[in-house]
Amino acid sequence: MTFSELGLAEPLLKALASKNYETPTPIQAQAIPPLLEGRDLCGIAQTGTGKTAAFALPSLDYFHRNPKPVMRHGCRMLVLSPTRELAAQIADSFRTYARFMKISVATIFGGVPINRQIRQMQEGVDVLVATPGRLLDLIDQRAFTLSGVEIFVLDEADQMMDMGFIAPLKRIVKMLPKQRQNLFFSATMPKEIADLGNQFLHDPVKVSVAPQSTTAERVRQYVSFVDQGQKQALLNKIVRDPAIDRALVFTRTKHGADKVVRFLVGAGVEAVAIHGNKSQAQRTTALQAFRHGHVKFLVATDIAARGIDVSGVSHVINFELPNVAEQYVHRIGRTARAGADGIAISLVGADERPYLRAIERLTRQKCEVVPLPENFDDLVRELPKPAPVQRGPRPNKGGGGGRGGAERAHRGENRRGQGQDAAPRQGEGRQRAEGGEGAGRPSGGRRRRKPVGAHKDAVRKFRG
Known part of the structure; x- marks a missing residue:
């Protein structure tokens, strides 16, 4: 089957041909026909299977065949995404497919000034891709309305639940018109996610292109057992492999991601971090450097596990x-995309063995064990020192607009990392003593109290 056989509008076929897209993926081949008929859909597919085109192409086909003005402060299609990076990538895909159509596309997410987004929404748009918290902020300020939505897409539903978005989602769904088309996509389908879908899907077509929670067949999975304190030495050895074109390195915490980057840079390896404590500008810069090949290693927390769609991640x-x-499935889904092969390597400490057993039960696959290098003890002893901490702007706390804090960072990330920028305050007292505010006073700007004995002597002298 080809895209032309699906009956898509000519401008869409022209855009697909310009990108050399000829054959739809399984999720696209199964989802597009019923969506063209206006049916609701529940789609289960792993990341990297072409889900975005599966809902973007039939929706744009609908707009082409049913043109109408957009409502001020509103949109015709709403796509909800769990992360900023994923929202931006979905919007880019819409612009690519609609390049020969007069379709307006916008994104709404936290980390950027809200007033700019309010102005952007004044005239309305055809397609809005948003994160839930910032969308509700605009609605609460009466800068946006959902009354004109004709197509509603909930993407990465299981990630939405993991990040604590259930309450915002239910509130958003209540504001939508009853007459609309609903599209529901998720990489996994636990009972809680199925119940959520049943709340707003009406007689949906169900499409599943792979067994639930299985990993990509083209990903070769390896594991090395190593003490937690020796992982960095093993990572420094792995990243020297010339077979690595581009690699994503995942940590559980924000502080851990920054620490790994410092050690890699200290060893002469270019790497950048992306996580919830970074400002939106920092996250965009890091992702662009990785996407364009300027940086070979991107160290990320799970907030980026589904928000990064970069070709060439080996x-x-x-x-x-x-x-x-389940998060392991999303992580390794960043490689072996678009028909390529990929490799997943896991460094497993003694305390992580239960996690590995749970992963192997879920994926029904055993990871191949790779022994430590023969000279590993020497690598541990000779581990280069980490690069100095680079003090940049304070962490962005705007996140997703304040709805439960879910968009500020992934719930699984360790909050202790949020205090890592507090160190510079320790020198403030010395700076004041050297001529700033409070000059002439001791460090810290406080007056030194007289000893108790000296105070009593002064009282006696006053009384004569």
Whole structure:
């Protein structure tokens, strides 16, 4: 089957041909025909299977055949995404497919000034891709309305639940018109996610292109057992492999991601971190450097596990295993995309072995064990020192607009990392003593109290 056989509008076929897209993926071949008929759909597919085109192409086909003005402060199609990076990538895909159509596309997410987004929404748009928290902020400020939505897409539903978005989702769904088309996509389908879908899907077509929670067949999975304190030495050895074109390194915490980057840079390896404590500008810069090949290693927390769609990722390295087995599926789904092969390497400490057993039960696959290098003790002893901490702007706390804090960072990330920028305050007292505010006083700007004995002597002298 080809895209032309699916009956898509000519402008869409022209856009697909310009990208050399000829054959739809399984999820696209199964989802597009019923969506063209206006049916609701529940789609289960792993990341990297072409889900975005599966809902973007039939929706754009509908707009082409049913043109109408957009409502001020509104949209015709709403796509909800769990992360900023994923929202931006979905919007880029819509613009690519609609390049020969007059379709407006916008994104709404936290980490950027809300007033700019309010102005952007004044005239309305055809397609809005948003994260739930910031969308509700605009609605609460009466800068946006959902009354004109004709197509509603909930993407990465299981990730939405993991990040605590259930309450915002239910509130958003209540504001939508009753007459609309609903599209529901998820990589996994636990009972809670199925119940959520049943709340707003009406007689949906169900499409599943792979067994639930299985990993990509083209990903070769390896595991090395190593003490937690020696992982960095093993990682430094792995990243020297010339077979690595581009690699994602995953940690469980934000602080851990920054620490890994410092050690890699200290060893002369270019790497950048992306996580919830970074500002939106920092996250965008890091992702662009990785996407364009300027940086070979991107160290990320699970907030980026589904928000990164970069071609050419040859390796995924789990510096720390996730404590939720499903998250492992999303991590390694960043490689072996678009028909390519991929490699996943996991560094497993003694305390992480239960996580590995849970992952192997879920995926029904055994990871091949790779022994430590023969000279590993020497690598541990000769581990280069980490690069100095680079003090940049304070962490972004705008996140997703304040709805439960879910968009500020993934719930699984360790909050202790949020205090890592507090160190510079320790020198403030010395700076004041050297001529700033409070100059002439002791460090810290406080007056030194007289000893108790000296105070009593002064009182006696006053009384005569």
